[in-house]
Structures are given as C-alpha cells and as structure tokens.
Amino acid sequence: SSRVVEIQSQMSERAVELLGLPEDRPCLLLDVGCGSGLSGDYISEEGHYWIGMDISPAMLDVAVEREVEGDLLLADVGHGIPFRPGMFDGCISISAVQWLCNADKKSHSPPKRLYRFFSTLYTALARGSRAVLQLYPENSEQLELITSQAMRAGFTGGMVVDYPNSAKAKKFFLCLFVGTSGTLPKGLGTECANEELHQAKFTNERTRFRNVKGKSVKKSRDWILEKKERRRRQGKEVRPDTKYTGRKRRPHF
C-alpha cells in the first residue's frame, strides 16, 4: 500500500540523516533487512552506494525485478555480517532488527543471535561510523535486550525517539557509534525543555541508584519529615520536628 511505502521512505530518510555522513563524498552503506529495496532506493537517490541483506528470497526477487542499484545478499544477520573489517561507512536498518528477538526453536537463543549480529556489524563498520536501526520494540524488556547486546559488542550511543508523545507517529531509532562517543542527535517533535527524557544514553559508567518515582527513599530523614507533615494534615497528633528527628541512633537500638 502506498501509505506503508511512504512511511518506510520517510523512515529511511530520517535514518540516513541520523547517520551524519560527510556531505562531500559518496559512502558505502549496509542496509540490514533491505527487503524489496525501498530504503536502498533512498540511499541511491542521495548518491551513496549500498549492499543489502535480507532473509526473504521473495522480497529479494522483487528487489532484483525493480533493478535496485545496490547489491543484494540472501542472508540471516543473526548468523553474522559476512564482510571484512572496516568496510562500511555506515549501516541503516528499517523495521528489521526486532525480528532477531523471535525465539525460533530451531535457532540459537535471541541474545546469542543479537550478540552475533552486533559484534560482527561492529567489525564490518569503519571507525567513526554509525549504525542507525529503526525498530518497533514490543516492550521495554525487548528494548533492553537489544541495547544491552549492542553495548556488549562495543557500540556506544542510545535511542533517539521521534514524536514521543504521539502513539501513531512515535518512532524508535537505535543510534550506535563505532569507536567514538558522539553526541546523540535529538529526537523530532520534542518541544519540552528537558530533552533528556526522550533519550537514553548508554555508557559503561556505574550510576548511583536514583528513585525514579520522585519520592524520597524510604526511612530517610526526608521521608520521615514528609510522613509527619502528612499526618499533621490528617489532624493526627505528631511530635514536633527537632534536630533529633530521623537522626541515626546508636547501633544497639
């Protein structure tokens, strides 16, 4: 249907934009899950070269018939990316990577397939290049699984979310950097001041545990004071707050 084609085309355009390719020269890109070559057509329009991989012979037949510019490979990316190190200036994928999470009883476990994909992709990409993977995560566990395997493979980066407030328009782009910690591009349709909410940065730093619900940690002095205030508002009898409120007692207490 033409609407689906249009959406795919827009996502391809956005993915190539997020690659941040140099403007002065043609690049060689890998298209993971290229299908019938819709995203590849956009890459060709931009003057770049591409090689596509897809697991569906039927889709690739369509691509061959359409005489797409890029070369095509019939392959399962969960088995790895069959290229020599550093060959590609970038990688895009439109609506394909979530399929690696499917547990087919014949194949290896999804985490293993995801890791094989990401580690070999990392090798095949040139230093300083990026992989931009548009995907539809089923739930946050799946998102977590995908991003954790990408980090294990050595990528840095994070998720860019376009139109986060629209159920219909919301799109997820996993932006992965090879070798450099680039700054994550901003998601579209983010008008609010605090744009950190729409991106999740992935680093190897250990972060201190923070309470995400906005409440104080239980039993801390702040929590005690808040609770006493709450009970006062309820009209109950509460001891006055002093410098001894919530103070650490001697261990025997």
Place this chain on the structure above:
Amino acid sequence: MKLLTHNLLSSHVPGLRPGGGFPLRIELGRPSELPPEPLPNYEADEEFLRRLHHVLLEVEVLEGSLQCPDSGRRFPISKGVPNMLLTEDEA
C-alpha cells in the same frame, strides 16, 4: 553481485582462522581485460581506470558460486544474489 561487493565479502562461518574466509573464490569464467598486476602509475592511466571501474562496478556475476579458501565451503549465486545462509550446524 558486483565485483566490488565480492572484494568486501568474507565467510562468516565461525571457527575460521583470524583473517580467514577471504578472498572467496569466484567459480566461473573471469573477464581478462585487465593486466595481471597494476602498472606503477595506474592512477594517471585513464584507460586502465576506465577498465577497472567497468570491472568493479559494471560487471555482475549472475550465476556461479563463491568458495571459501580455508574450508572449501561454497556459497551459491543465483540471479546475481549470493546465498549466504548457514545451516544450523554451522552457525
């Protein structure tokens, strides 16, 4: 499959020696319009560059196979598309 793509491909079967699985041998007749070794000043040789561009980007392998130099494993090519699917035992 263009010959440029062939230059980049390597076998992704696990267990090969480091740097192994490359180059995959193309099994069919080879075009012989190029000299066997590049000449010393090839960047300036316009005729050579034209023939090189033609061979890399304008000649397509349609039917044949790619053979791994280490394991001998063959990846068939059909309608210009190499089949790189691995069996469950290999992956």
